Amino acid sequence: MAEAHQAVAFQFTVTPDGIDLQLSHQALTEIYLSGMRSWKKRIVRVKNSVITGVYPASPSSWLFVVIAILATMYTRSDPSMGLIAKIQEHLPVSTQCQAVVSAVLFSTMLWLMLIFTMRLCLKQLLSYHRWMFEQHGKMSTTTKIWVALVRIFSGRKPLLYSYQGSLPNLPVPTIKDTVKRYLESVRPLMDDKEYERMTKLAAEFESSLGNRLQWYLKLKALWASNYVSDWWEEYVYLRGRGPIMVNSNYYGMDFLYVTPTPIQAARAGNSIHSFFLYRRKLNKEDRIPGTVIPLCAAQCERIFNTTRIPGEETGKETEQHTRANNTVQHWQDSDYIVVYHKGRYFRLRVYQAGRLLSPREIEFQIQRILDDPSPPSKGEAKLGALTAGDRIPWAKARTKYFSSGVNKRSLDCIEKAAFFVTLDDEEQGMMGDDPAASLDRYAKSLLHGKCYDRWFDKSFTVVYYKNGKNGINAEHSWADAPVLAHVWEYTLANDSFQLGYNAEGHCKGDVDPSLPRPVKLSWEIPPECEEQIAQSLAVAQALADDVDFHVFSFQEFGKGKVKKCRVSPDGFIQMALQLAYFRERGTFCLTYEASMTRLFREGRTETVRSCTNESSAFIRALEGGEVRATDVCKCLFRVASEKHQLLYRLAMTGAGIDRHLFCLYVVSKYLGVESPFLKEVLSEPWRLSTSQTPIQQVELFDIENHPEYVSCGGGFGPVADDGYGVSYCVLGENMINFHISCKHSCPDTDAHKFGTQIRQALRDLLKLLSPNQTEPSKTEESQPKVKKEQ
Incomplete structure (x- = not known):
């Protein structure tokens, strides 16, 4: 051969x-x-x-400083105030060279001091966050001066990681402020007796144990780059024993209304090529960090060539000693991907003779895999179920059956691949006579598939369906959704608008027919391992079958009309979610909204507690049943919306509640002390978990002229067994996409009924804020304004 x-x-x-x-x-x-x-x-x-390393200075600035100092020697002036002479006395070189060498050494030290000073100044400038709290469209003189200084100290062409050494550390809030904000956040969820009991617990904690725990936390904040992120990754993600499928992993969808090509291999060719183009940009660090302001780019390092490795438990089976050696493993580089198709795993090299394969060549290789008639080896077909089930059985099976021989080599190949690809033999997307139901199936397919045809441990798995549709499933521990969403936006745009397809739907370009065929991975799966695969699959399948999903596109209005009401679109949607939940359950619940803290070094997320005293007061007034003036409800709504915006800004600027309390709880466990207050706080269920998926690279998509080229966004599974997971994406001026998840096993939740409540809540809020306009039509939003896919 x-x-x-x-x-x-x-x-x-x-x-x-x-x-x-x-x-x-x-x-x-x-x-x-x-x-x-x-x-x-x-x-x-x-x-x-x-x-x-020398940012915000440049390497060439060193030469400028050296020349400037050497020039002063000819003018018989001494800018070093005697330091050059002192250095000259201790140099073991000839007299002729002493003056030049000592001047160069002094120049280098001066240059390094200037870099340190500039970086310190930039760090102080980036610690200024008052601009976030100013009224939209109105910038104070202080903020204008701040913007000018940041531009001066930032240089002209920062690289991806240029700001990392200048970003401020996440501040540790005071115990008093955190406890006060916590009590305020739970007031609408408790009656007077419960609230009084919690207030006493909080006061006792604040006056005694809290100060001791805070001292340790401040010590960590002085020593570590971020006092939250490493513990958050370890305890929230890596210490989990249950399946990461549904419970942790999330997904992203393809374009909603169009499929650039119906040819599965062609779509994979363009898309895979685009992913590697993005990786090339990352390697060159030629992407500007952030948009208007610098954001931490640390999470970008692990986008590719990354896998979550399960670990067996060690130590005593107690809450404070249980330890699982789970890790996130990242490799420097990888020139191949692993492709799954009909139970077989293939290694596909995307580089040949040192060059990246063209989209047409990748399509050719993918088609070879699709046409390969070889059957899966014994135990291979459902091997991926090990990554979908409980973590400890997978860790034990990995140690026992995959630590040597051919299995180790094949597993290493998967784990070290740039990313994982699944060629799905189903058709998905918004299609057929029931587009709403097809979107629900599409979401479930991306979230869990068949429970064995995704490798849930990889940083991300790209799924290509038989009809040309695609999607992505991502592991959560290595980074948060906005980081992967940035990659996904680039890939979708580059696939359709830059690379494109020929008239027949194939990738453009020519093929080298002598390309080596993709290599089928070999496995030797013993019967005992097959039993474990079957057990993991049973656990995962039960979890997948229990997930109830509803995805819909709300097109009656969007952020255009909301902004005309002079309201934040995010605040508007959060109020609608509160109203919808209250109408369905007759009560309020602890609500989680994700906010990023990437203004700080190694920042990840913080929680915005969207259920507030102000929001509950507004909803009770709206739903009170008595005749109330519209102006009163309007006023209450605006107060609630402004409170939500304040909480969001506080969370982004390091003054949140939940990460601080979480870290205090971790310190208490290390010290072996019990805190009734912290234990109760950390055990409260998030029955409404929400997240917005913003479009970060608006310039890549022309939504106004091509509204069909919009992604449906993405979603995640429910956080609480009796709650909802809601992800939403505001697209253009007239569309909001929602992804709602819950569990069939809970009799109190229903994703479709909750979706109906959300639609009605959105209509009612808009009618309240703009009573003079005609109420929008209550037709089903699943009938899109643009032509749907057939």
């Missing part, structure tokens, strides 16, 4: 005449070009490390 010969660089045989050496020039060329590609990447990394 040609590919087998290409894999051998040379052959030799011993004959009576000596050694007969035969070199394969093609294989040696491959080795040379691959080595060159590897060395180029190393050089780029070293270069970027130097540029980032």
Whole structure:
């Protein structure tokens, strides 16, 4: 076979005449070009490390400082105030060189001091967050001066990681402020007796144990880059024993109304090529960090070549000693992906002779996998179920059956791949006579699939369906959704608007037919391992079957009309969710809204507690049943909306509640002390967990002229067994997409009924805020204004 010969660089045989050496020039060329590609990447990394290390100065500024100091020597002035002479006395070099060398050393020290000073100044500037609390459209003089200074100290062309050393550390709030805000947040959820009991617990905690725990936390904040993130990753994500499928992983959808090509292999070709183009941009660090303001880019490092590794438990089975050696493993580089199709795993190299394969060549290779008639080996077909079930059985199976031999090599291949690809044999998307139901099936397919046809441990799995639709499933511990959403937006836009397809729907370009075929991975799965696979699959399947999903596109109005009411779109939607929940359950609940803290170094997320005294007062007034003036309800709504915006800004600027309380709880466990207050706080269920998926790269999509090229956003599973998970995406001026999840096993929840309540709540709020306009039509939103896919 040609590919087998290409894999051998040379052959030799011993004959009576000596050694007969035969070199394969093609294989040696491959080795040379691959080595060159590897060395180029190393050089780029070293270069970027130097540029980032001296930021906000530049390497060339060193030469400027040296020349300036040397120039002063000819004017017989001494800017060093005697330091150059002191250095000159201790140099073991000839007299002729002493003056120049000492001046260069002084210049270098001066340059380093300038860098340190500039970085310190930039760090102080980036600690200013008052601009977030100013009225929209009105900028104070202080903020204008701040913007100008940030631009001056930031330089002209920052790289992706340029700001990392200048970002401020996440501040530790005071115990008093956190406890006060917590009590305020739970007031609408408790009656007077419960609230009085919780107030006493909080006061006792604040006056005694709280100060001791706070001291340890402040010590960590001085030592660590971020006092939350490492514990958050370990205890919230990696210490979990249950399945990460549904409970932790999340998904993102393709375009809602169009599919660029109906050819599965072609869609994969363009898309996979785009992912590697994005990785190339990351390696070069040529992406500007943040948009208007610098954001932490630490999470970007683990987008590709990353896998979650399960670990067995060690230590005593107590709450404070239980430890699972779960880790997130990242490799520097990988030139291949692993593709799953009909129970088989294939390694597909995307680089040939040191160059990235063209989209047409990747399509050609994907089609080879689709046409491959070989059956899966014994136990291979449902192997991925191990990553979908409970974590400890998977860790034990990994140690016992995948730590040596052919299984280890194949598993290493999966875990070290750039990312994972599934070629699904189903059709998905908004299609058929019931587009609403088809979107629900699409969401469930991306969230859990068949429970064995995704590798849930990989940083992300890209799914390509038979009809050309695609989607993404992501593991959560390594980064948060906005980071992967940035990659997904780039890939969708580059696939459709930059690369495109020919008239037949295939990728553009030519194919080198001599490309080595994708390599099918080999497995030797013993019967005992097959039993464990079956058990993990049963656990995962039960979890998947219990998930109730409803996805719909609300097009009666969008942020355009909401903004005309002079209300924040996010605050408007959060009030609608509160109203919908109250109408369905007759009560309020603890509500989680995700907010980012990437204004700080290694920042991840914080919680915005959207159910407030103000929001509950507004909803009770609206639903009170008595005749109330519209102006009163309007006033209460605006107060509630402003309170929500304040809480969101506080969360973003490090003054949130939940991460502080979480870290205090972790410290208490390390110290082996019990806190009734913290224990009760950390055990409260989030029955309404919400998140907004914003479009971050608006310039990539022309939503006004091409409204069909919009993604439906993404979603996640319910956090509480008796609650809802709600993700929403505000698209353009006239569309809001919702993803609602809950569990069939809970008799009190129903995703479709809750969706109906959300629709009505949105209509009622708009009618309240703009009573003079005609009430929107109450037709089903699943009938899109643009032509739906057939």
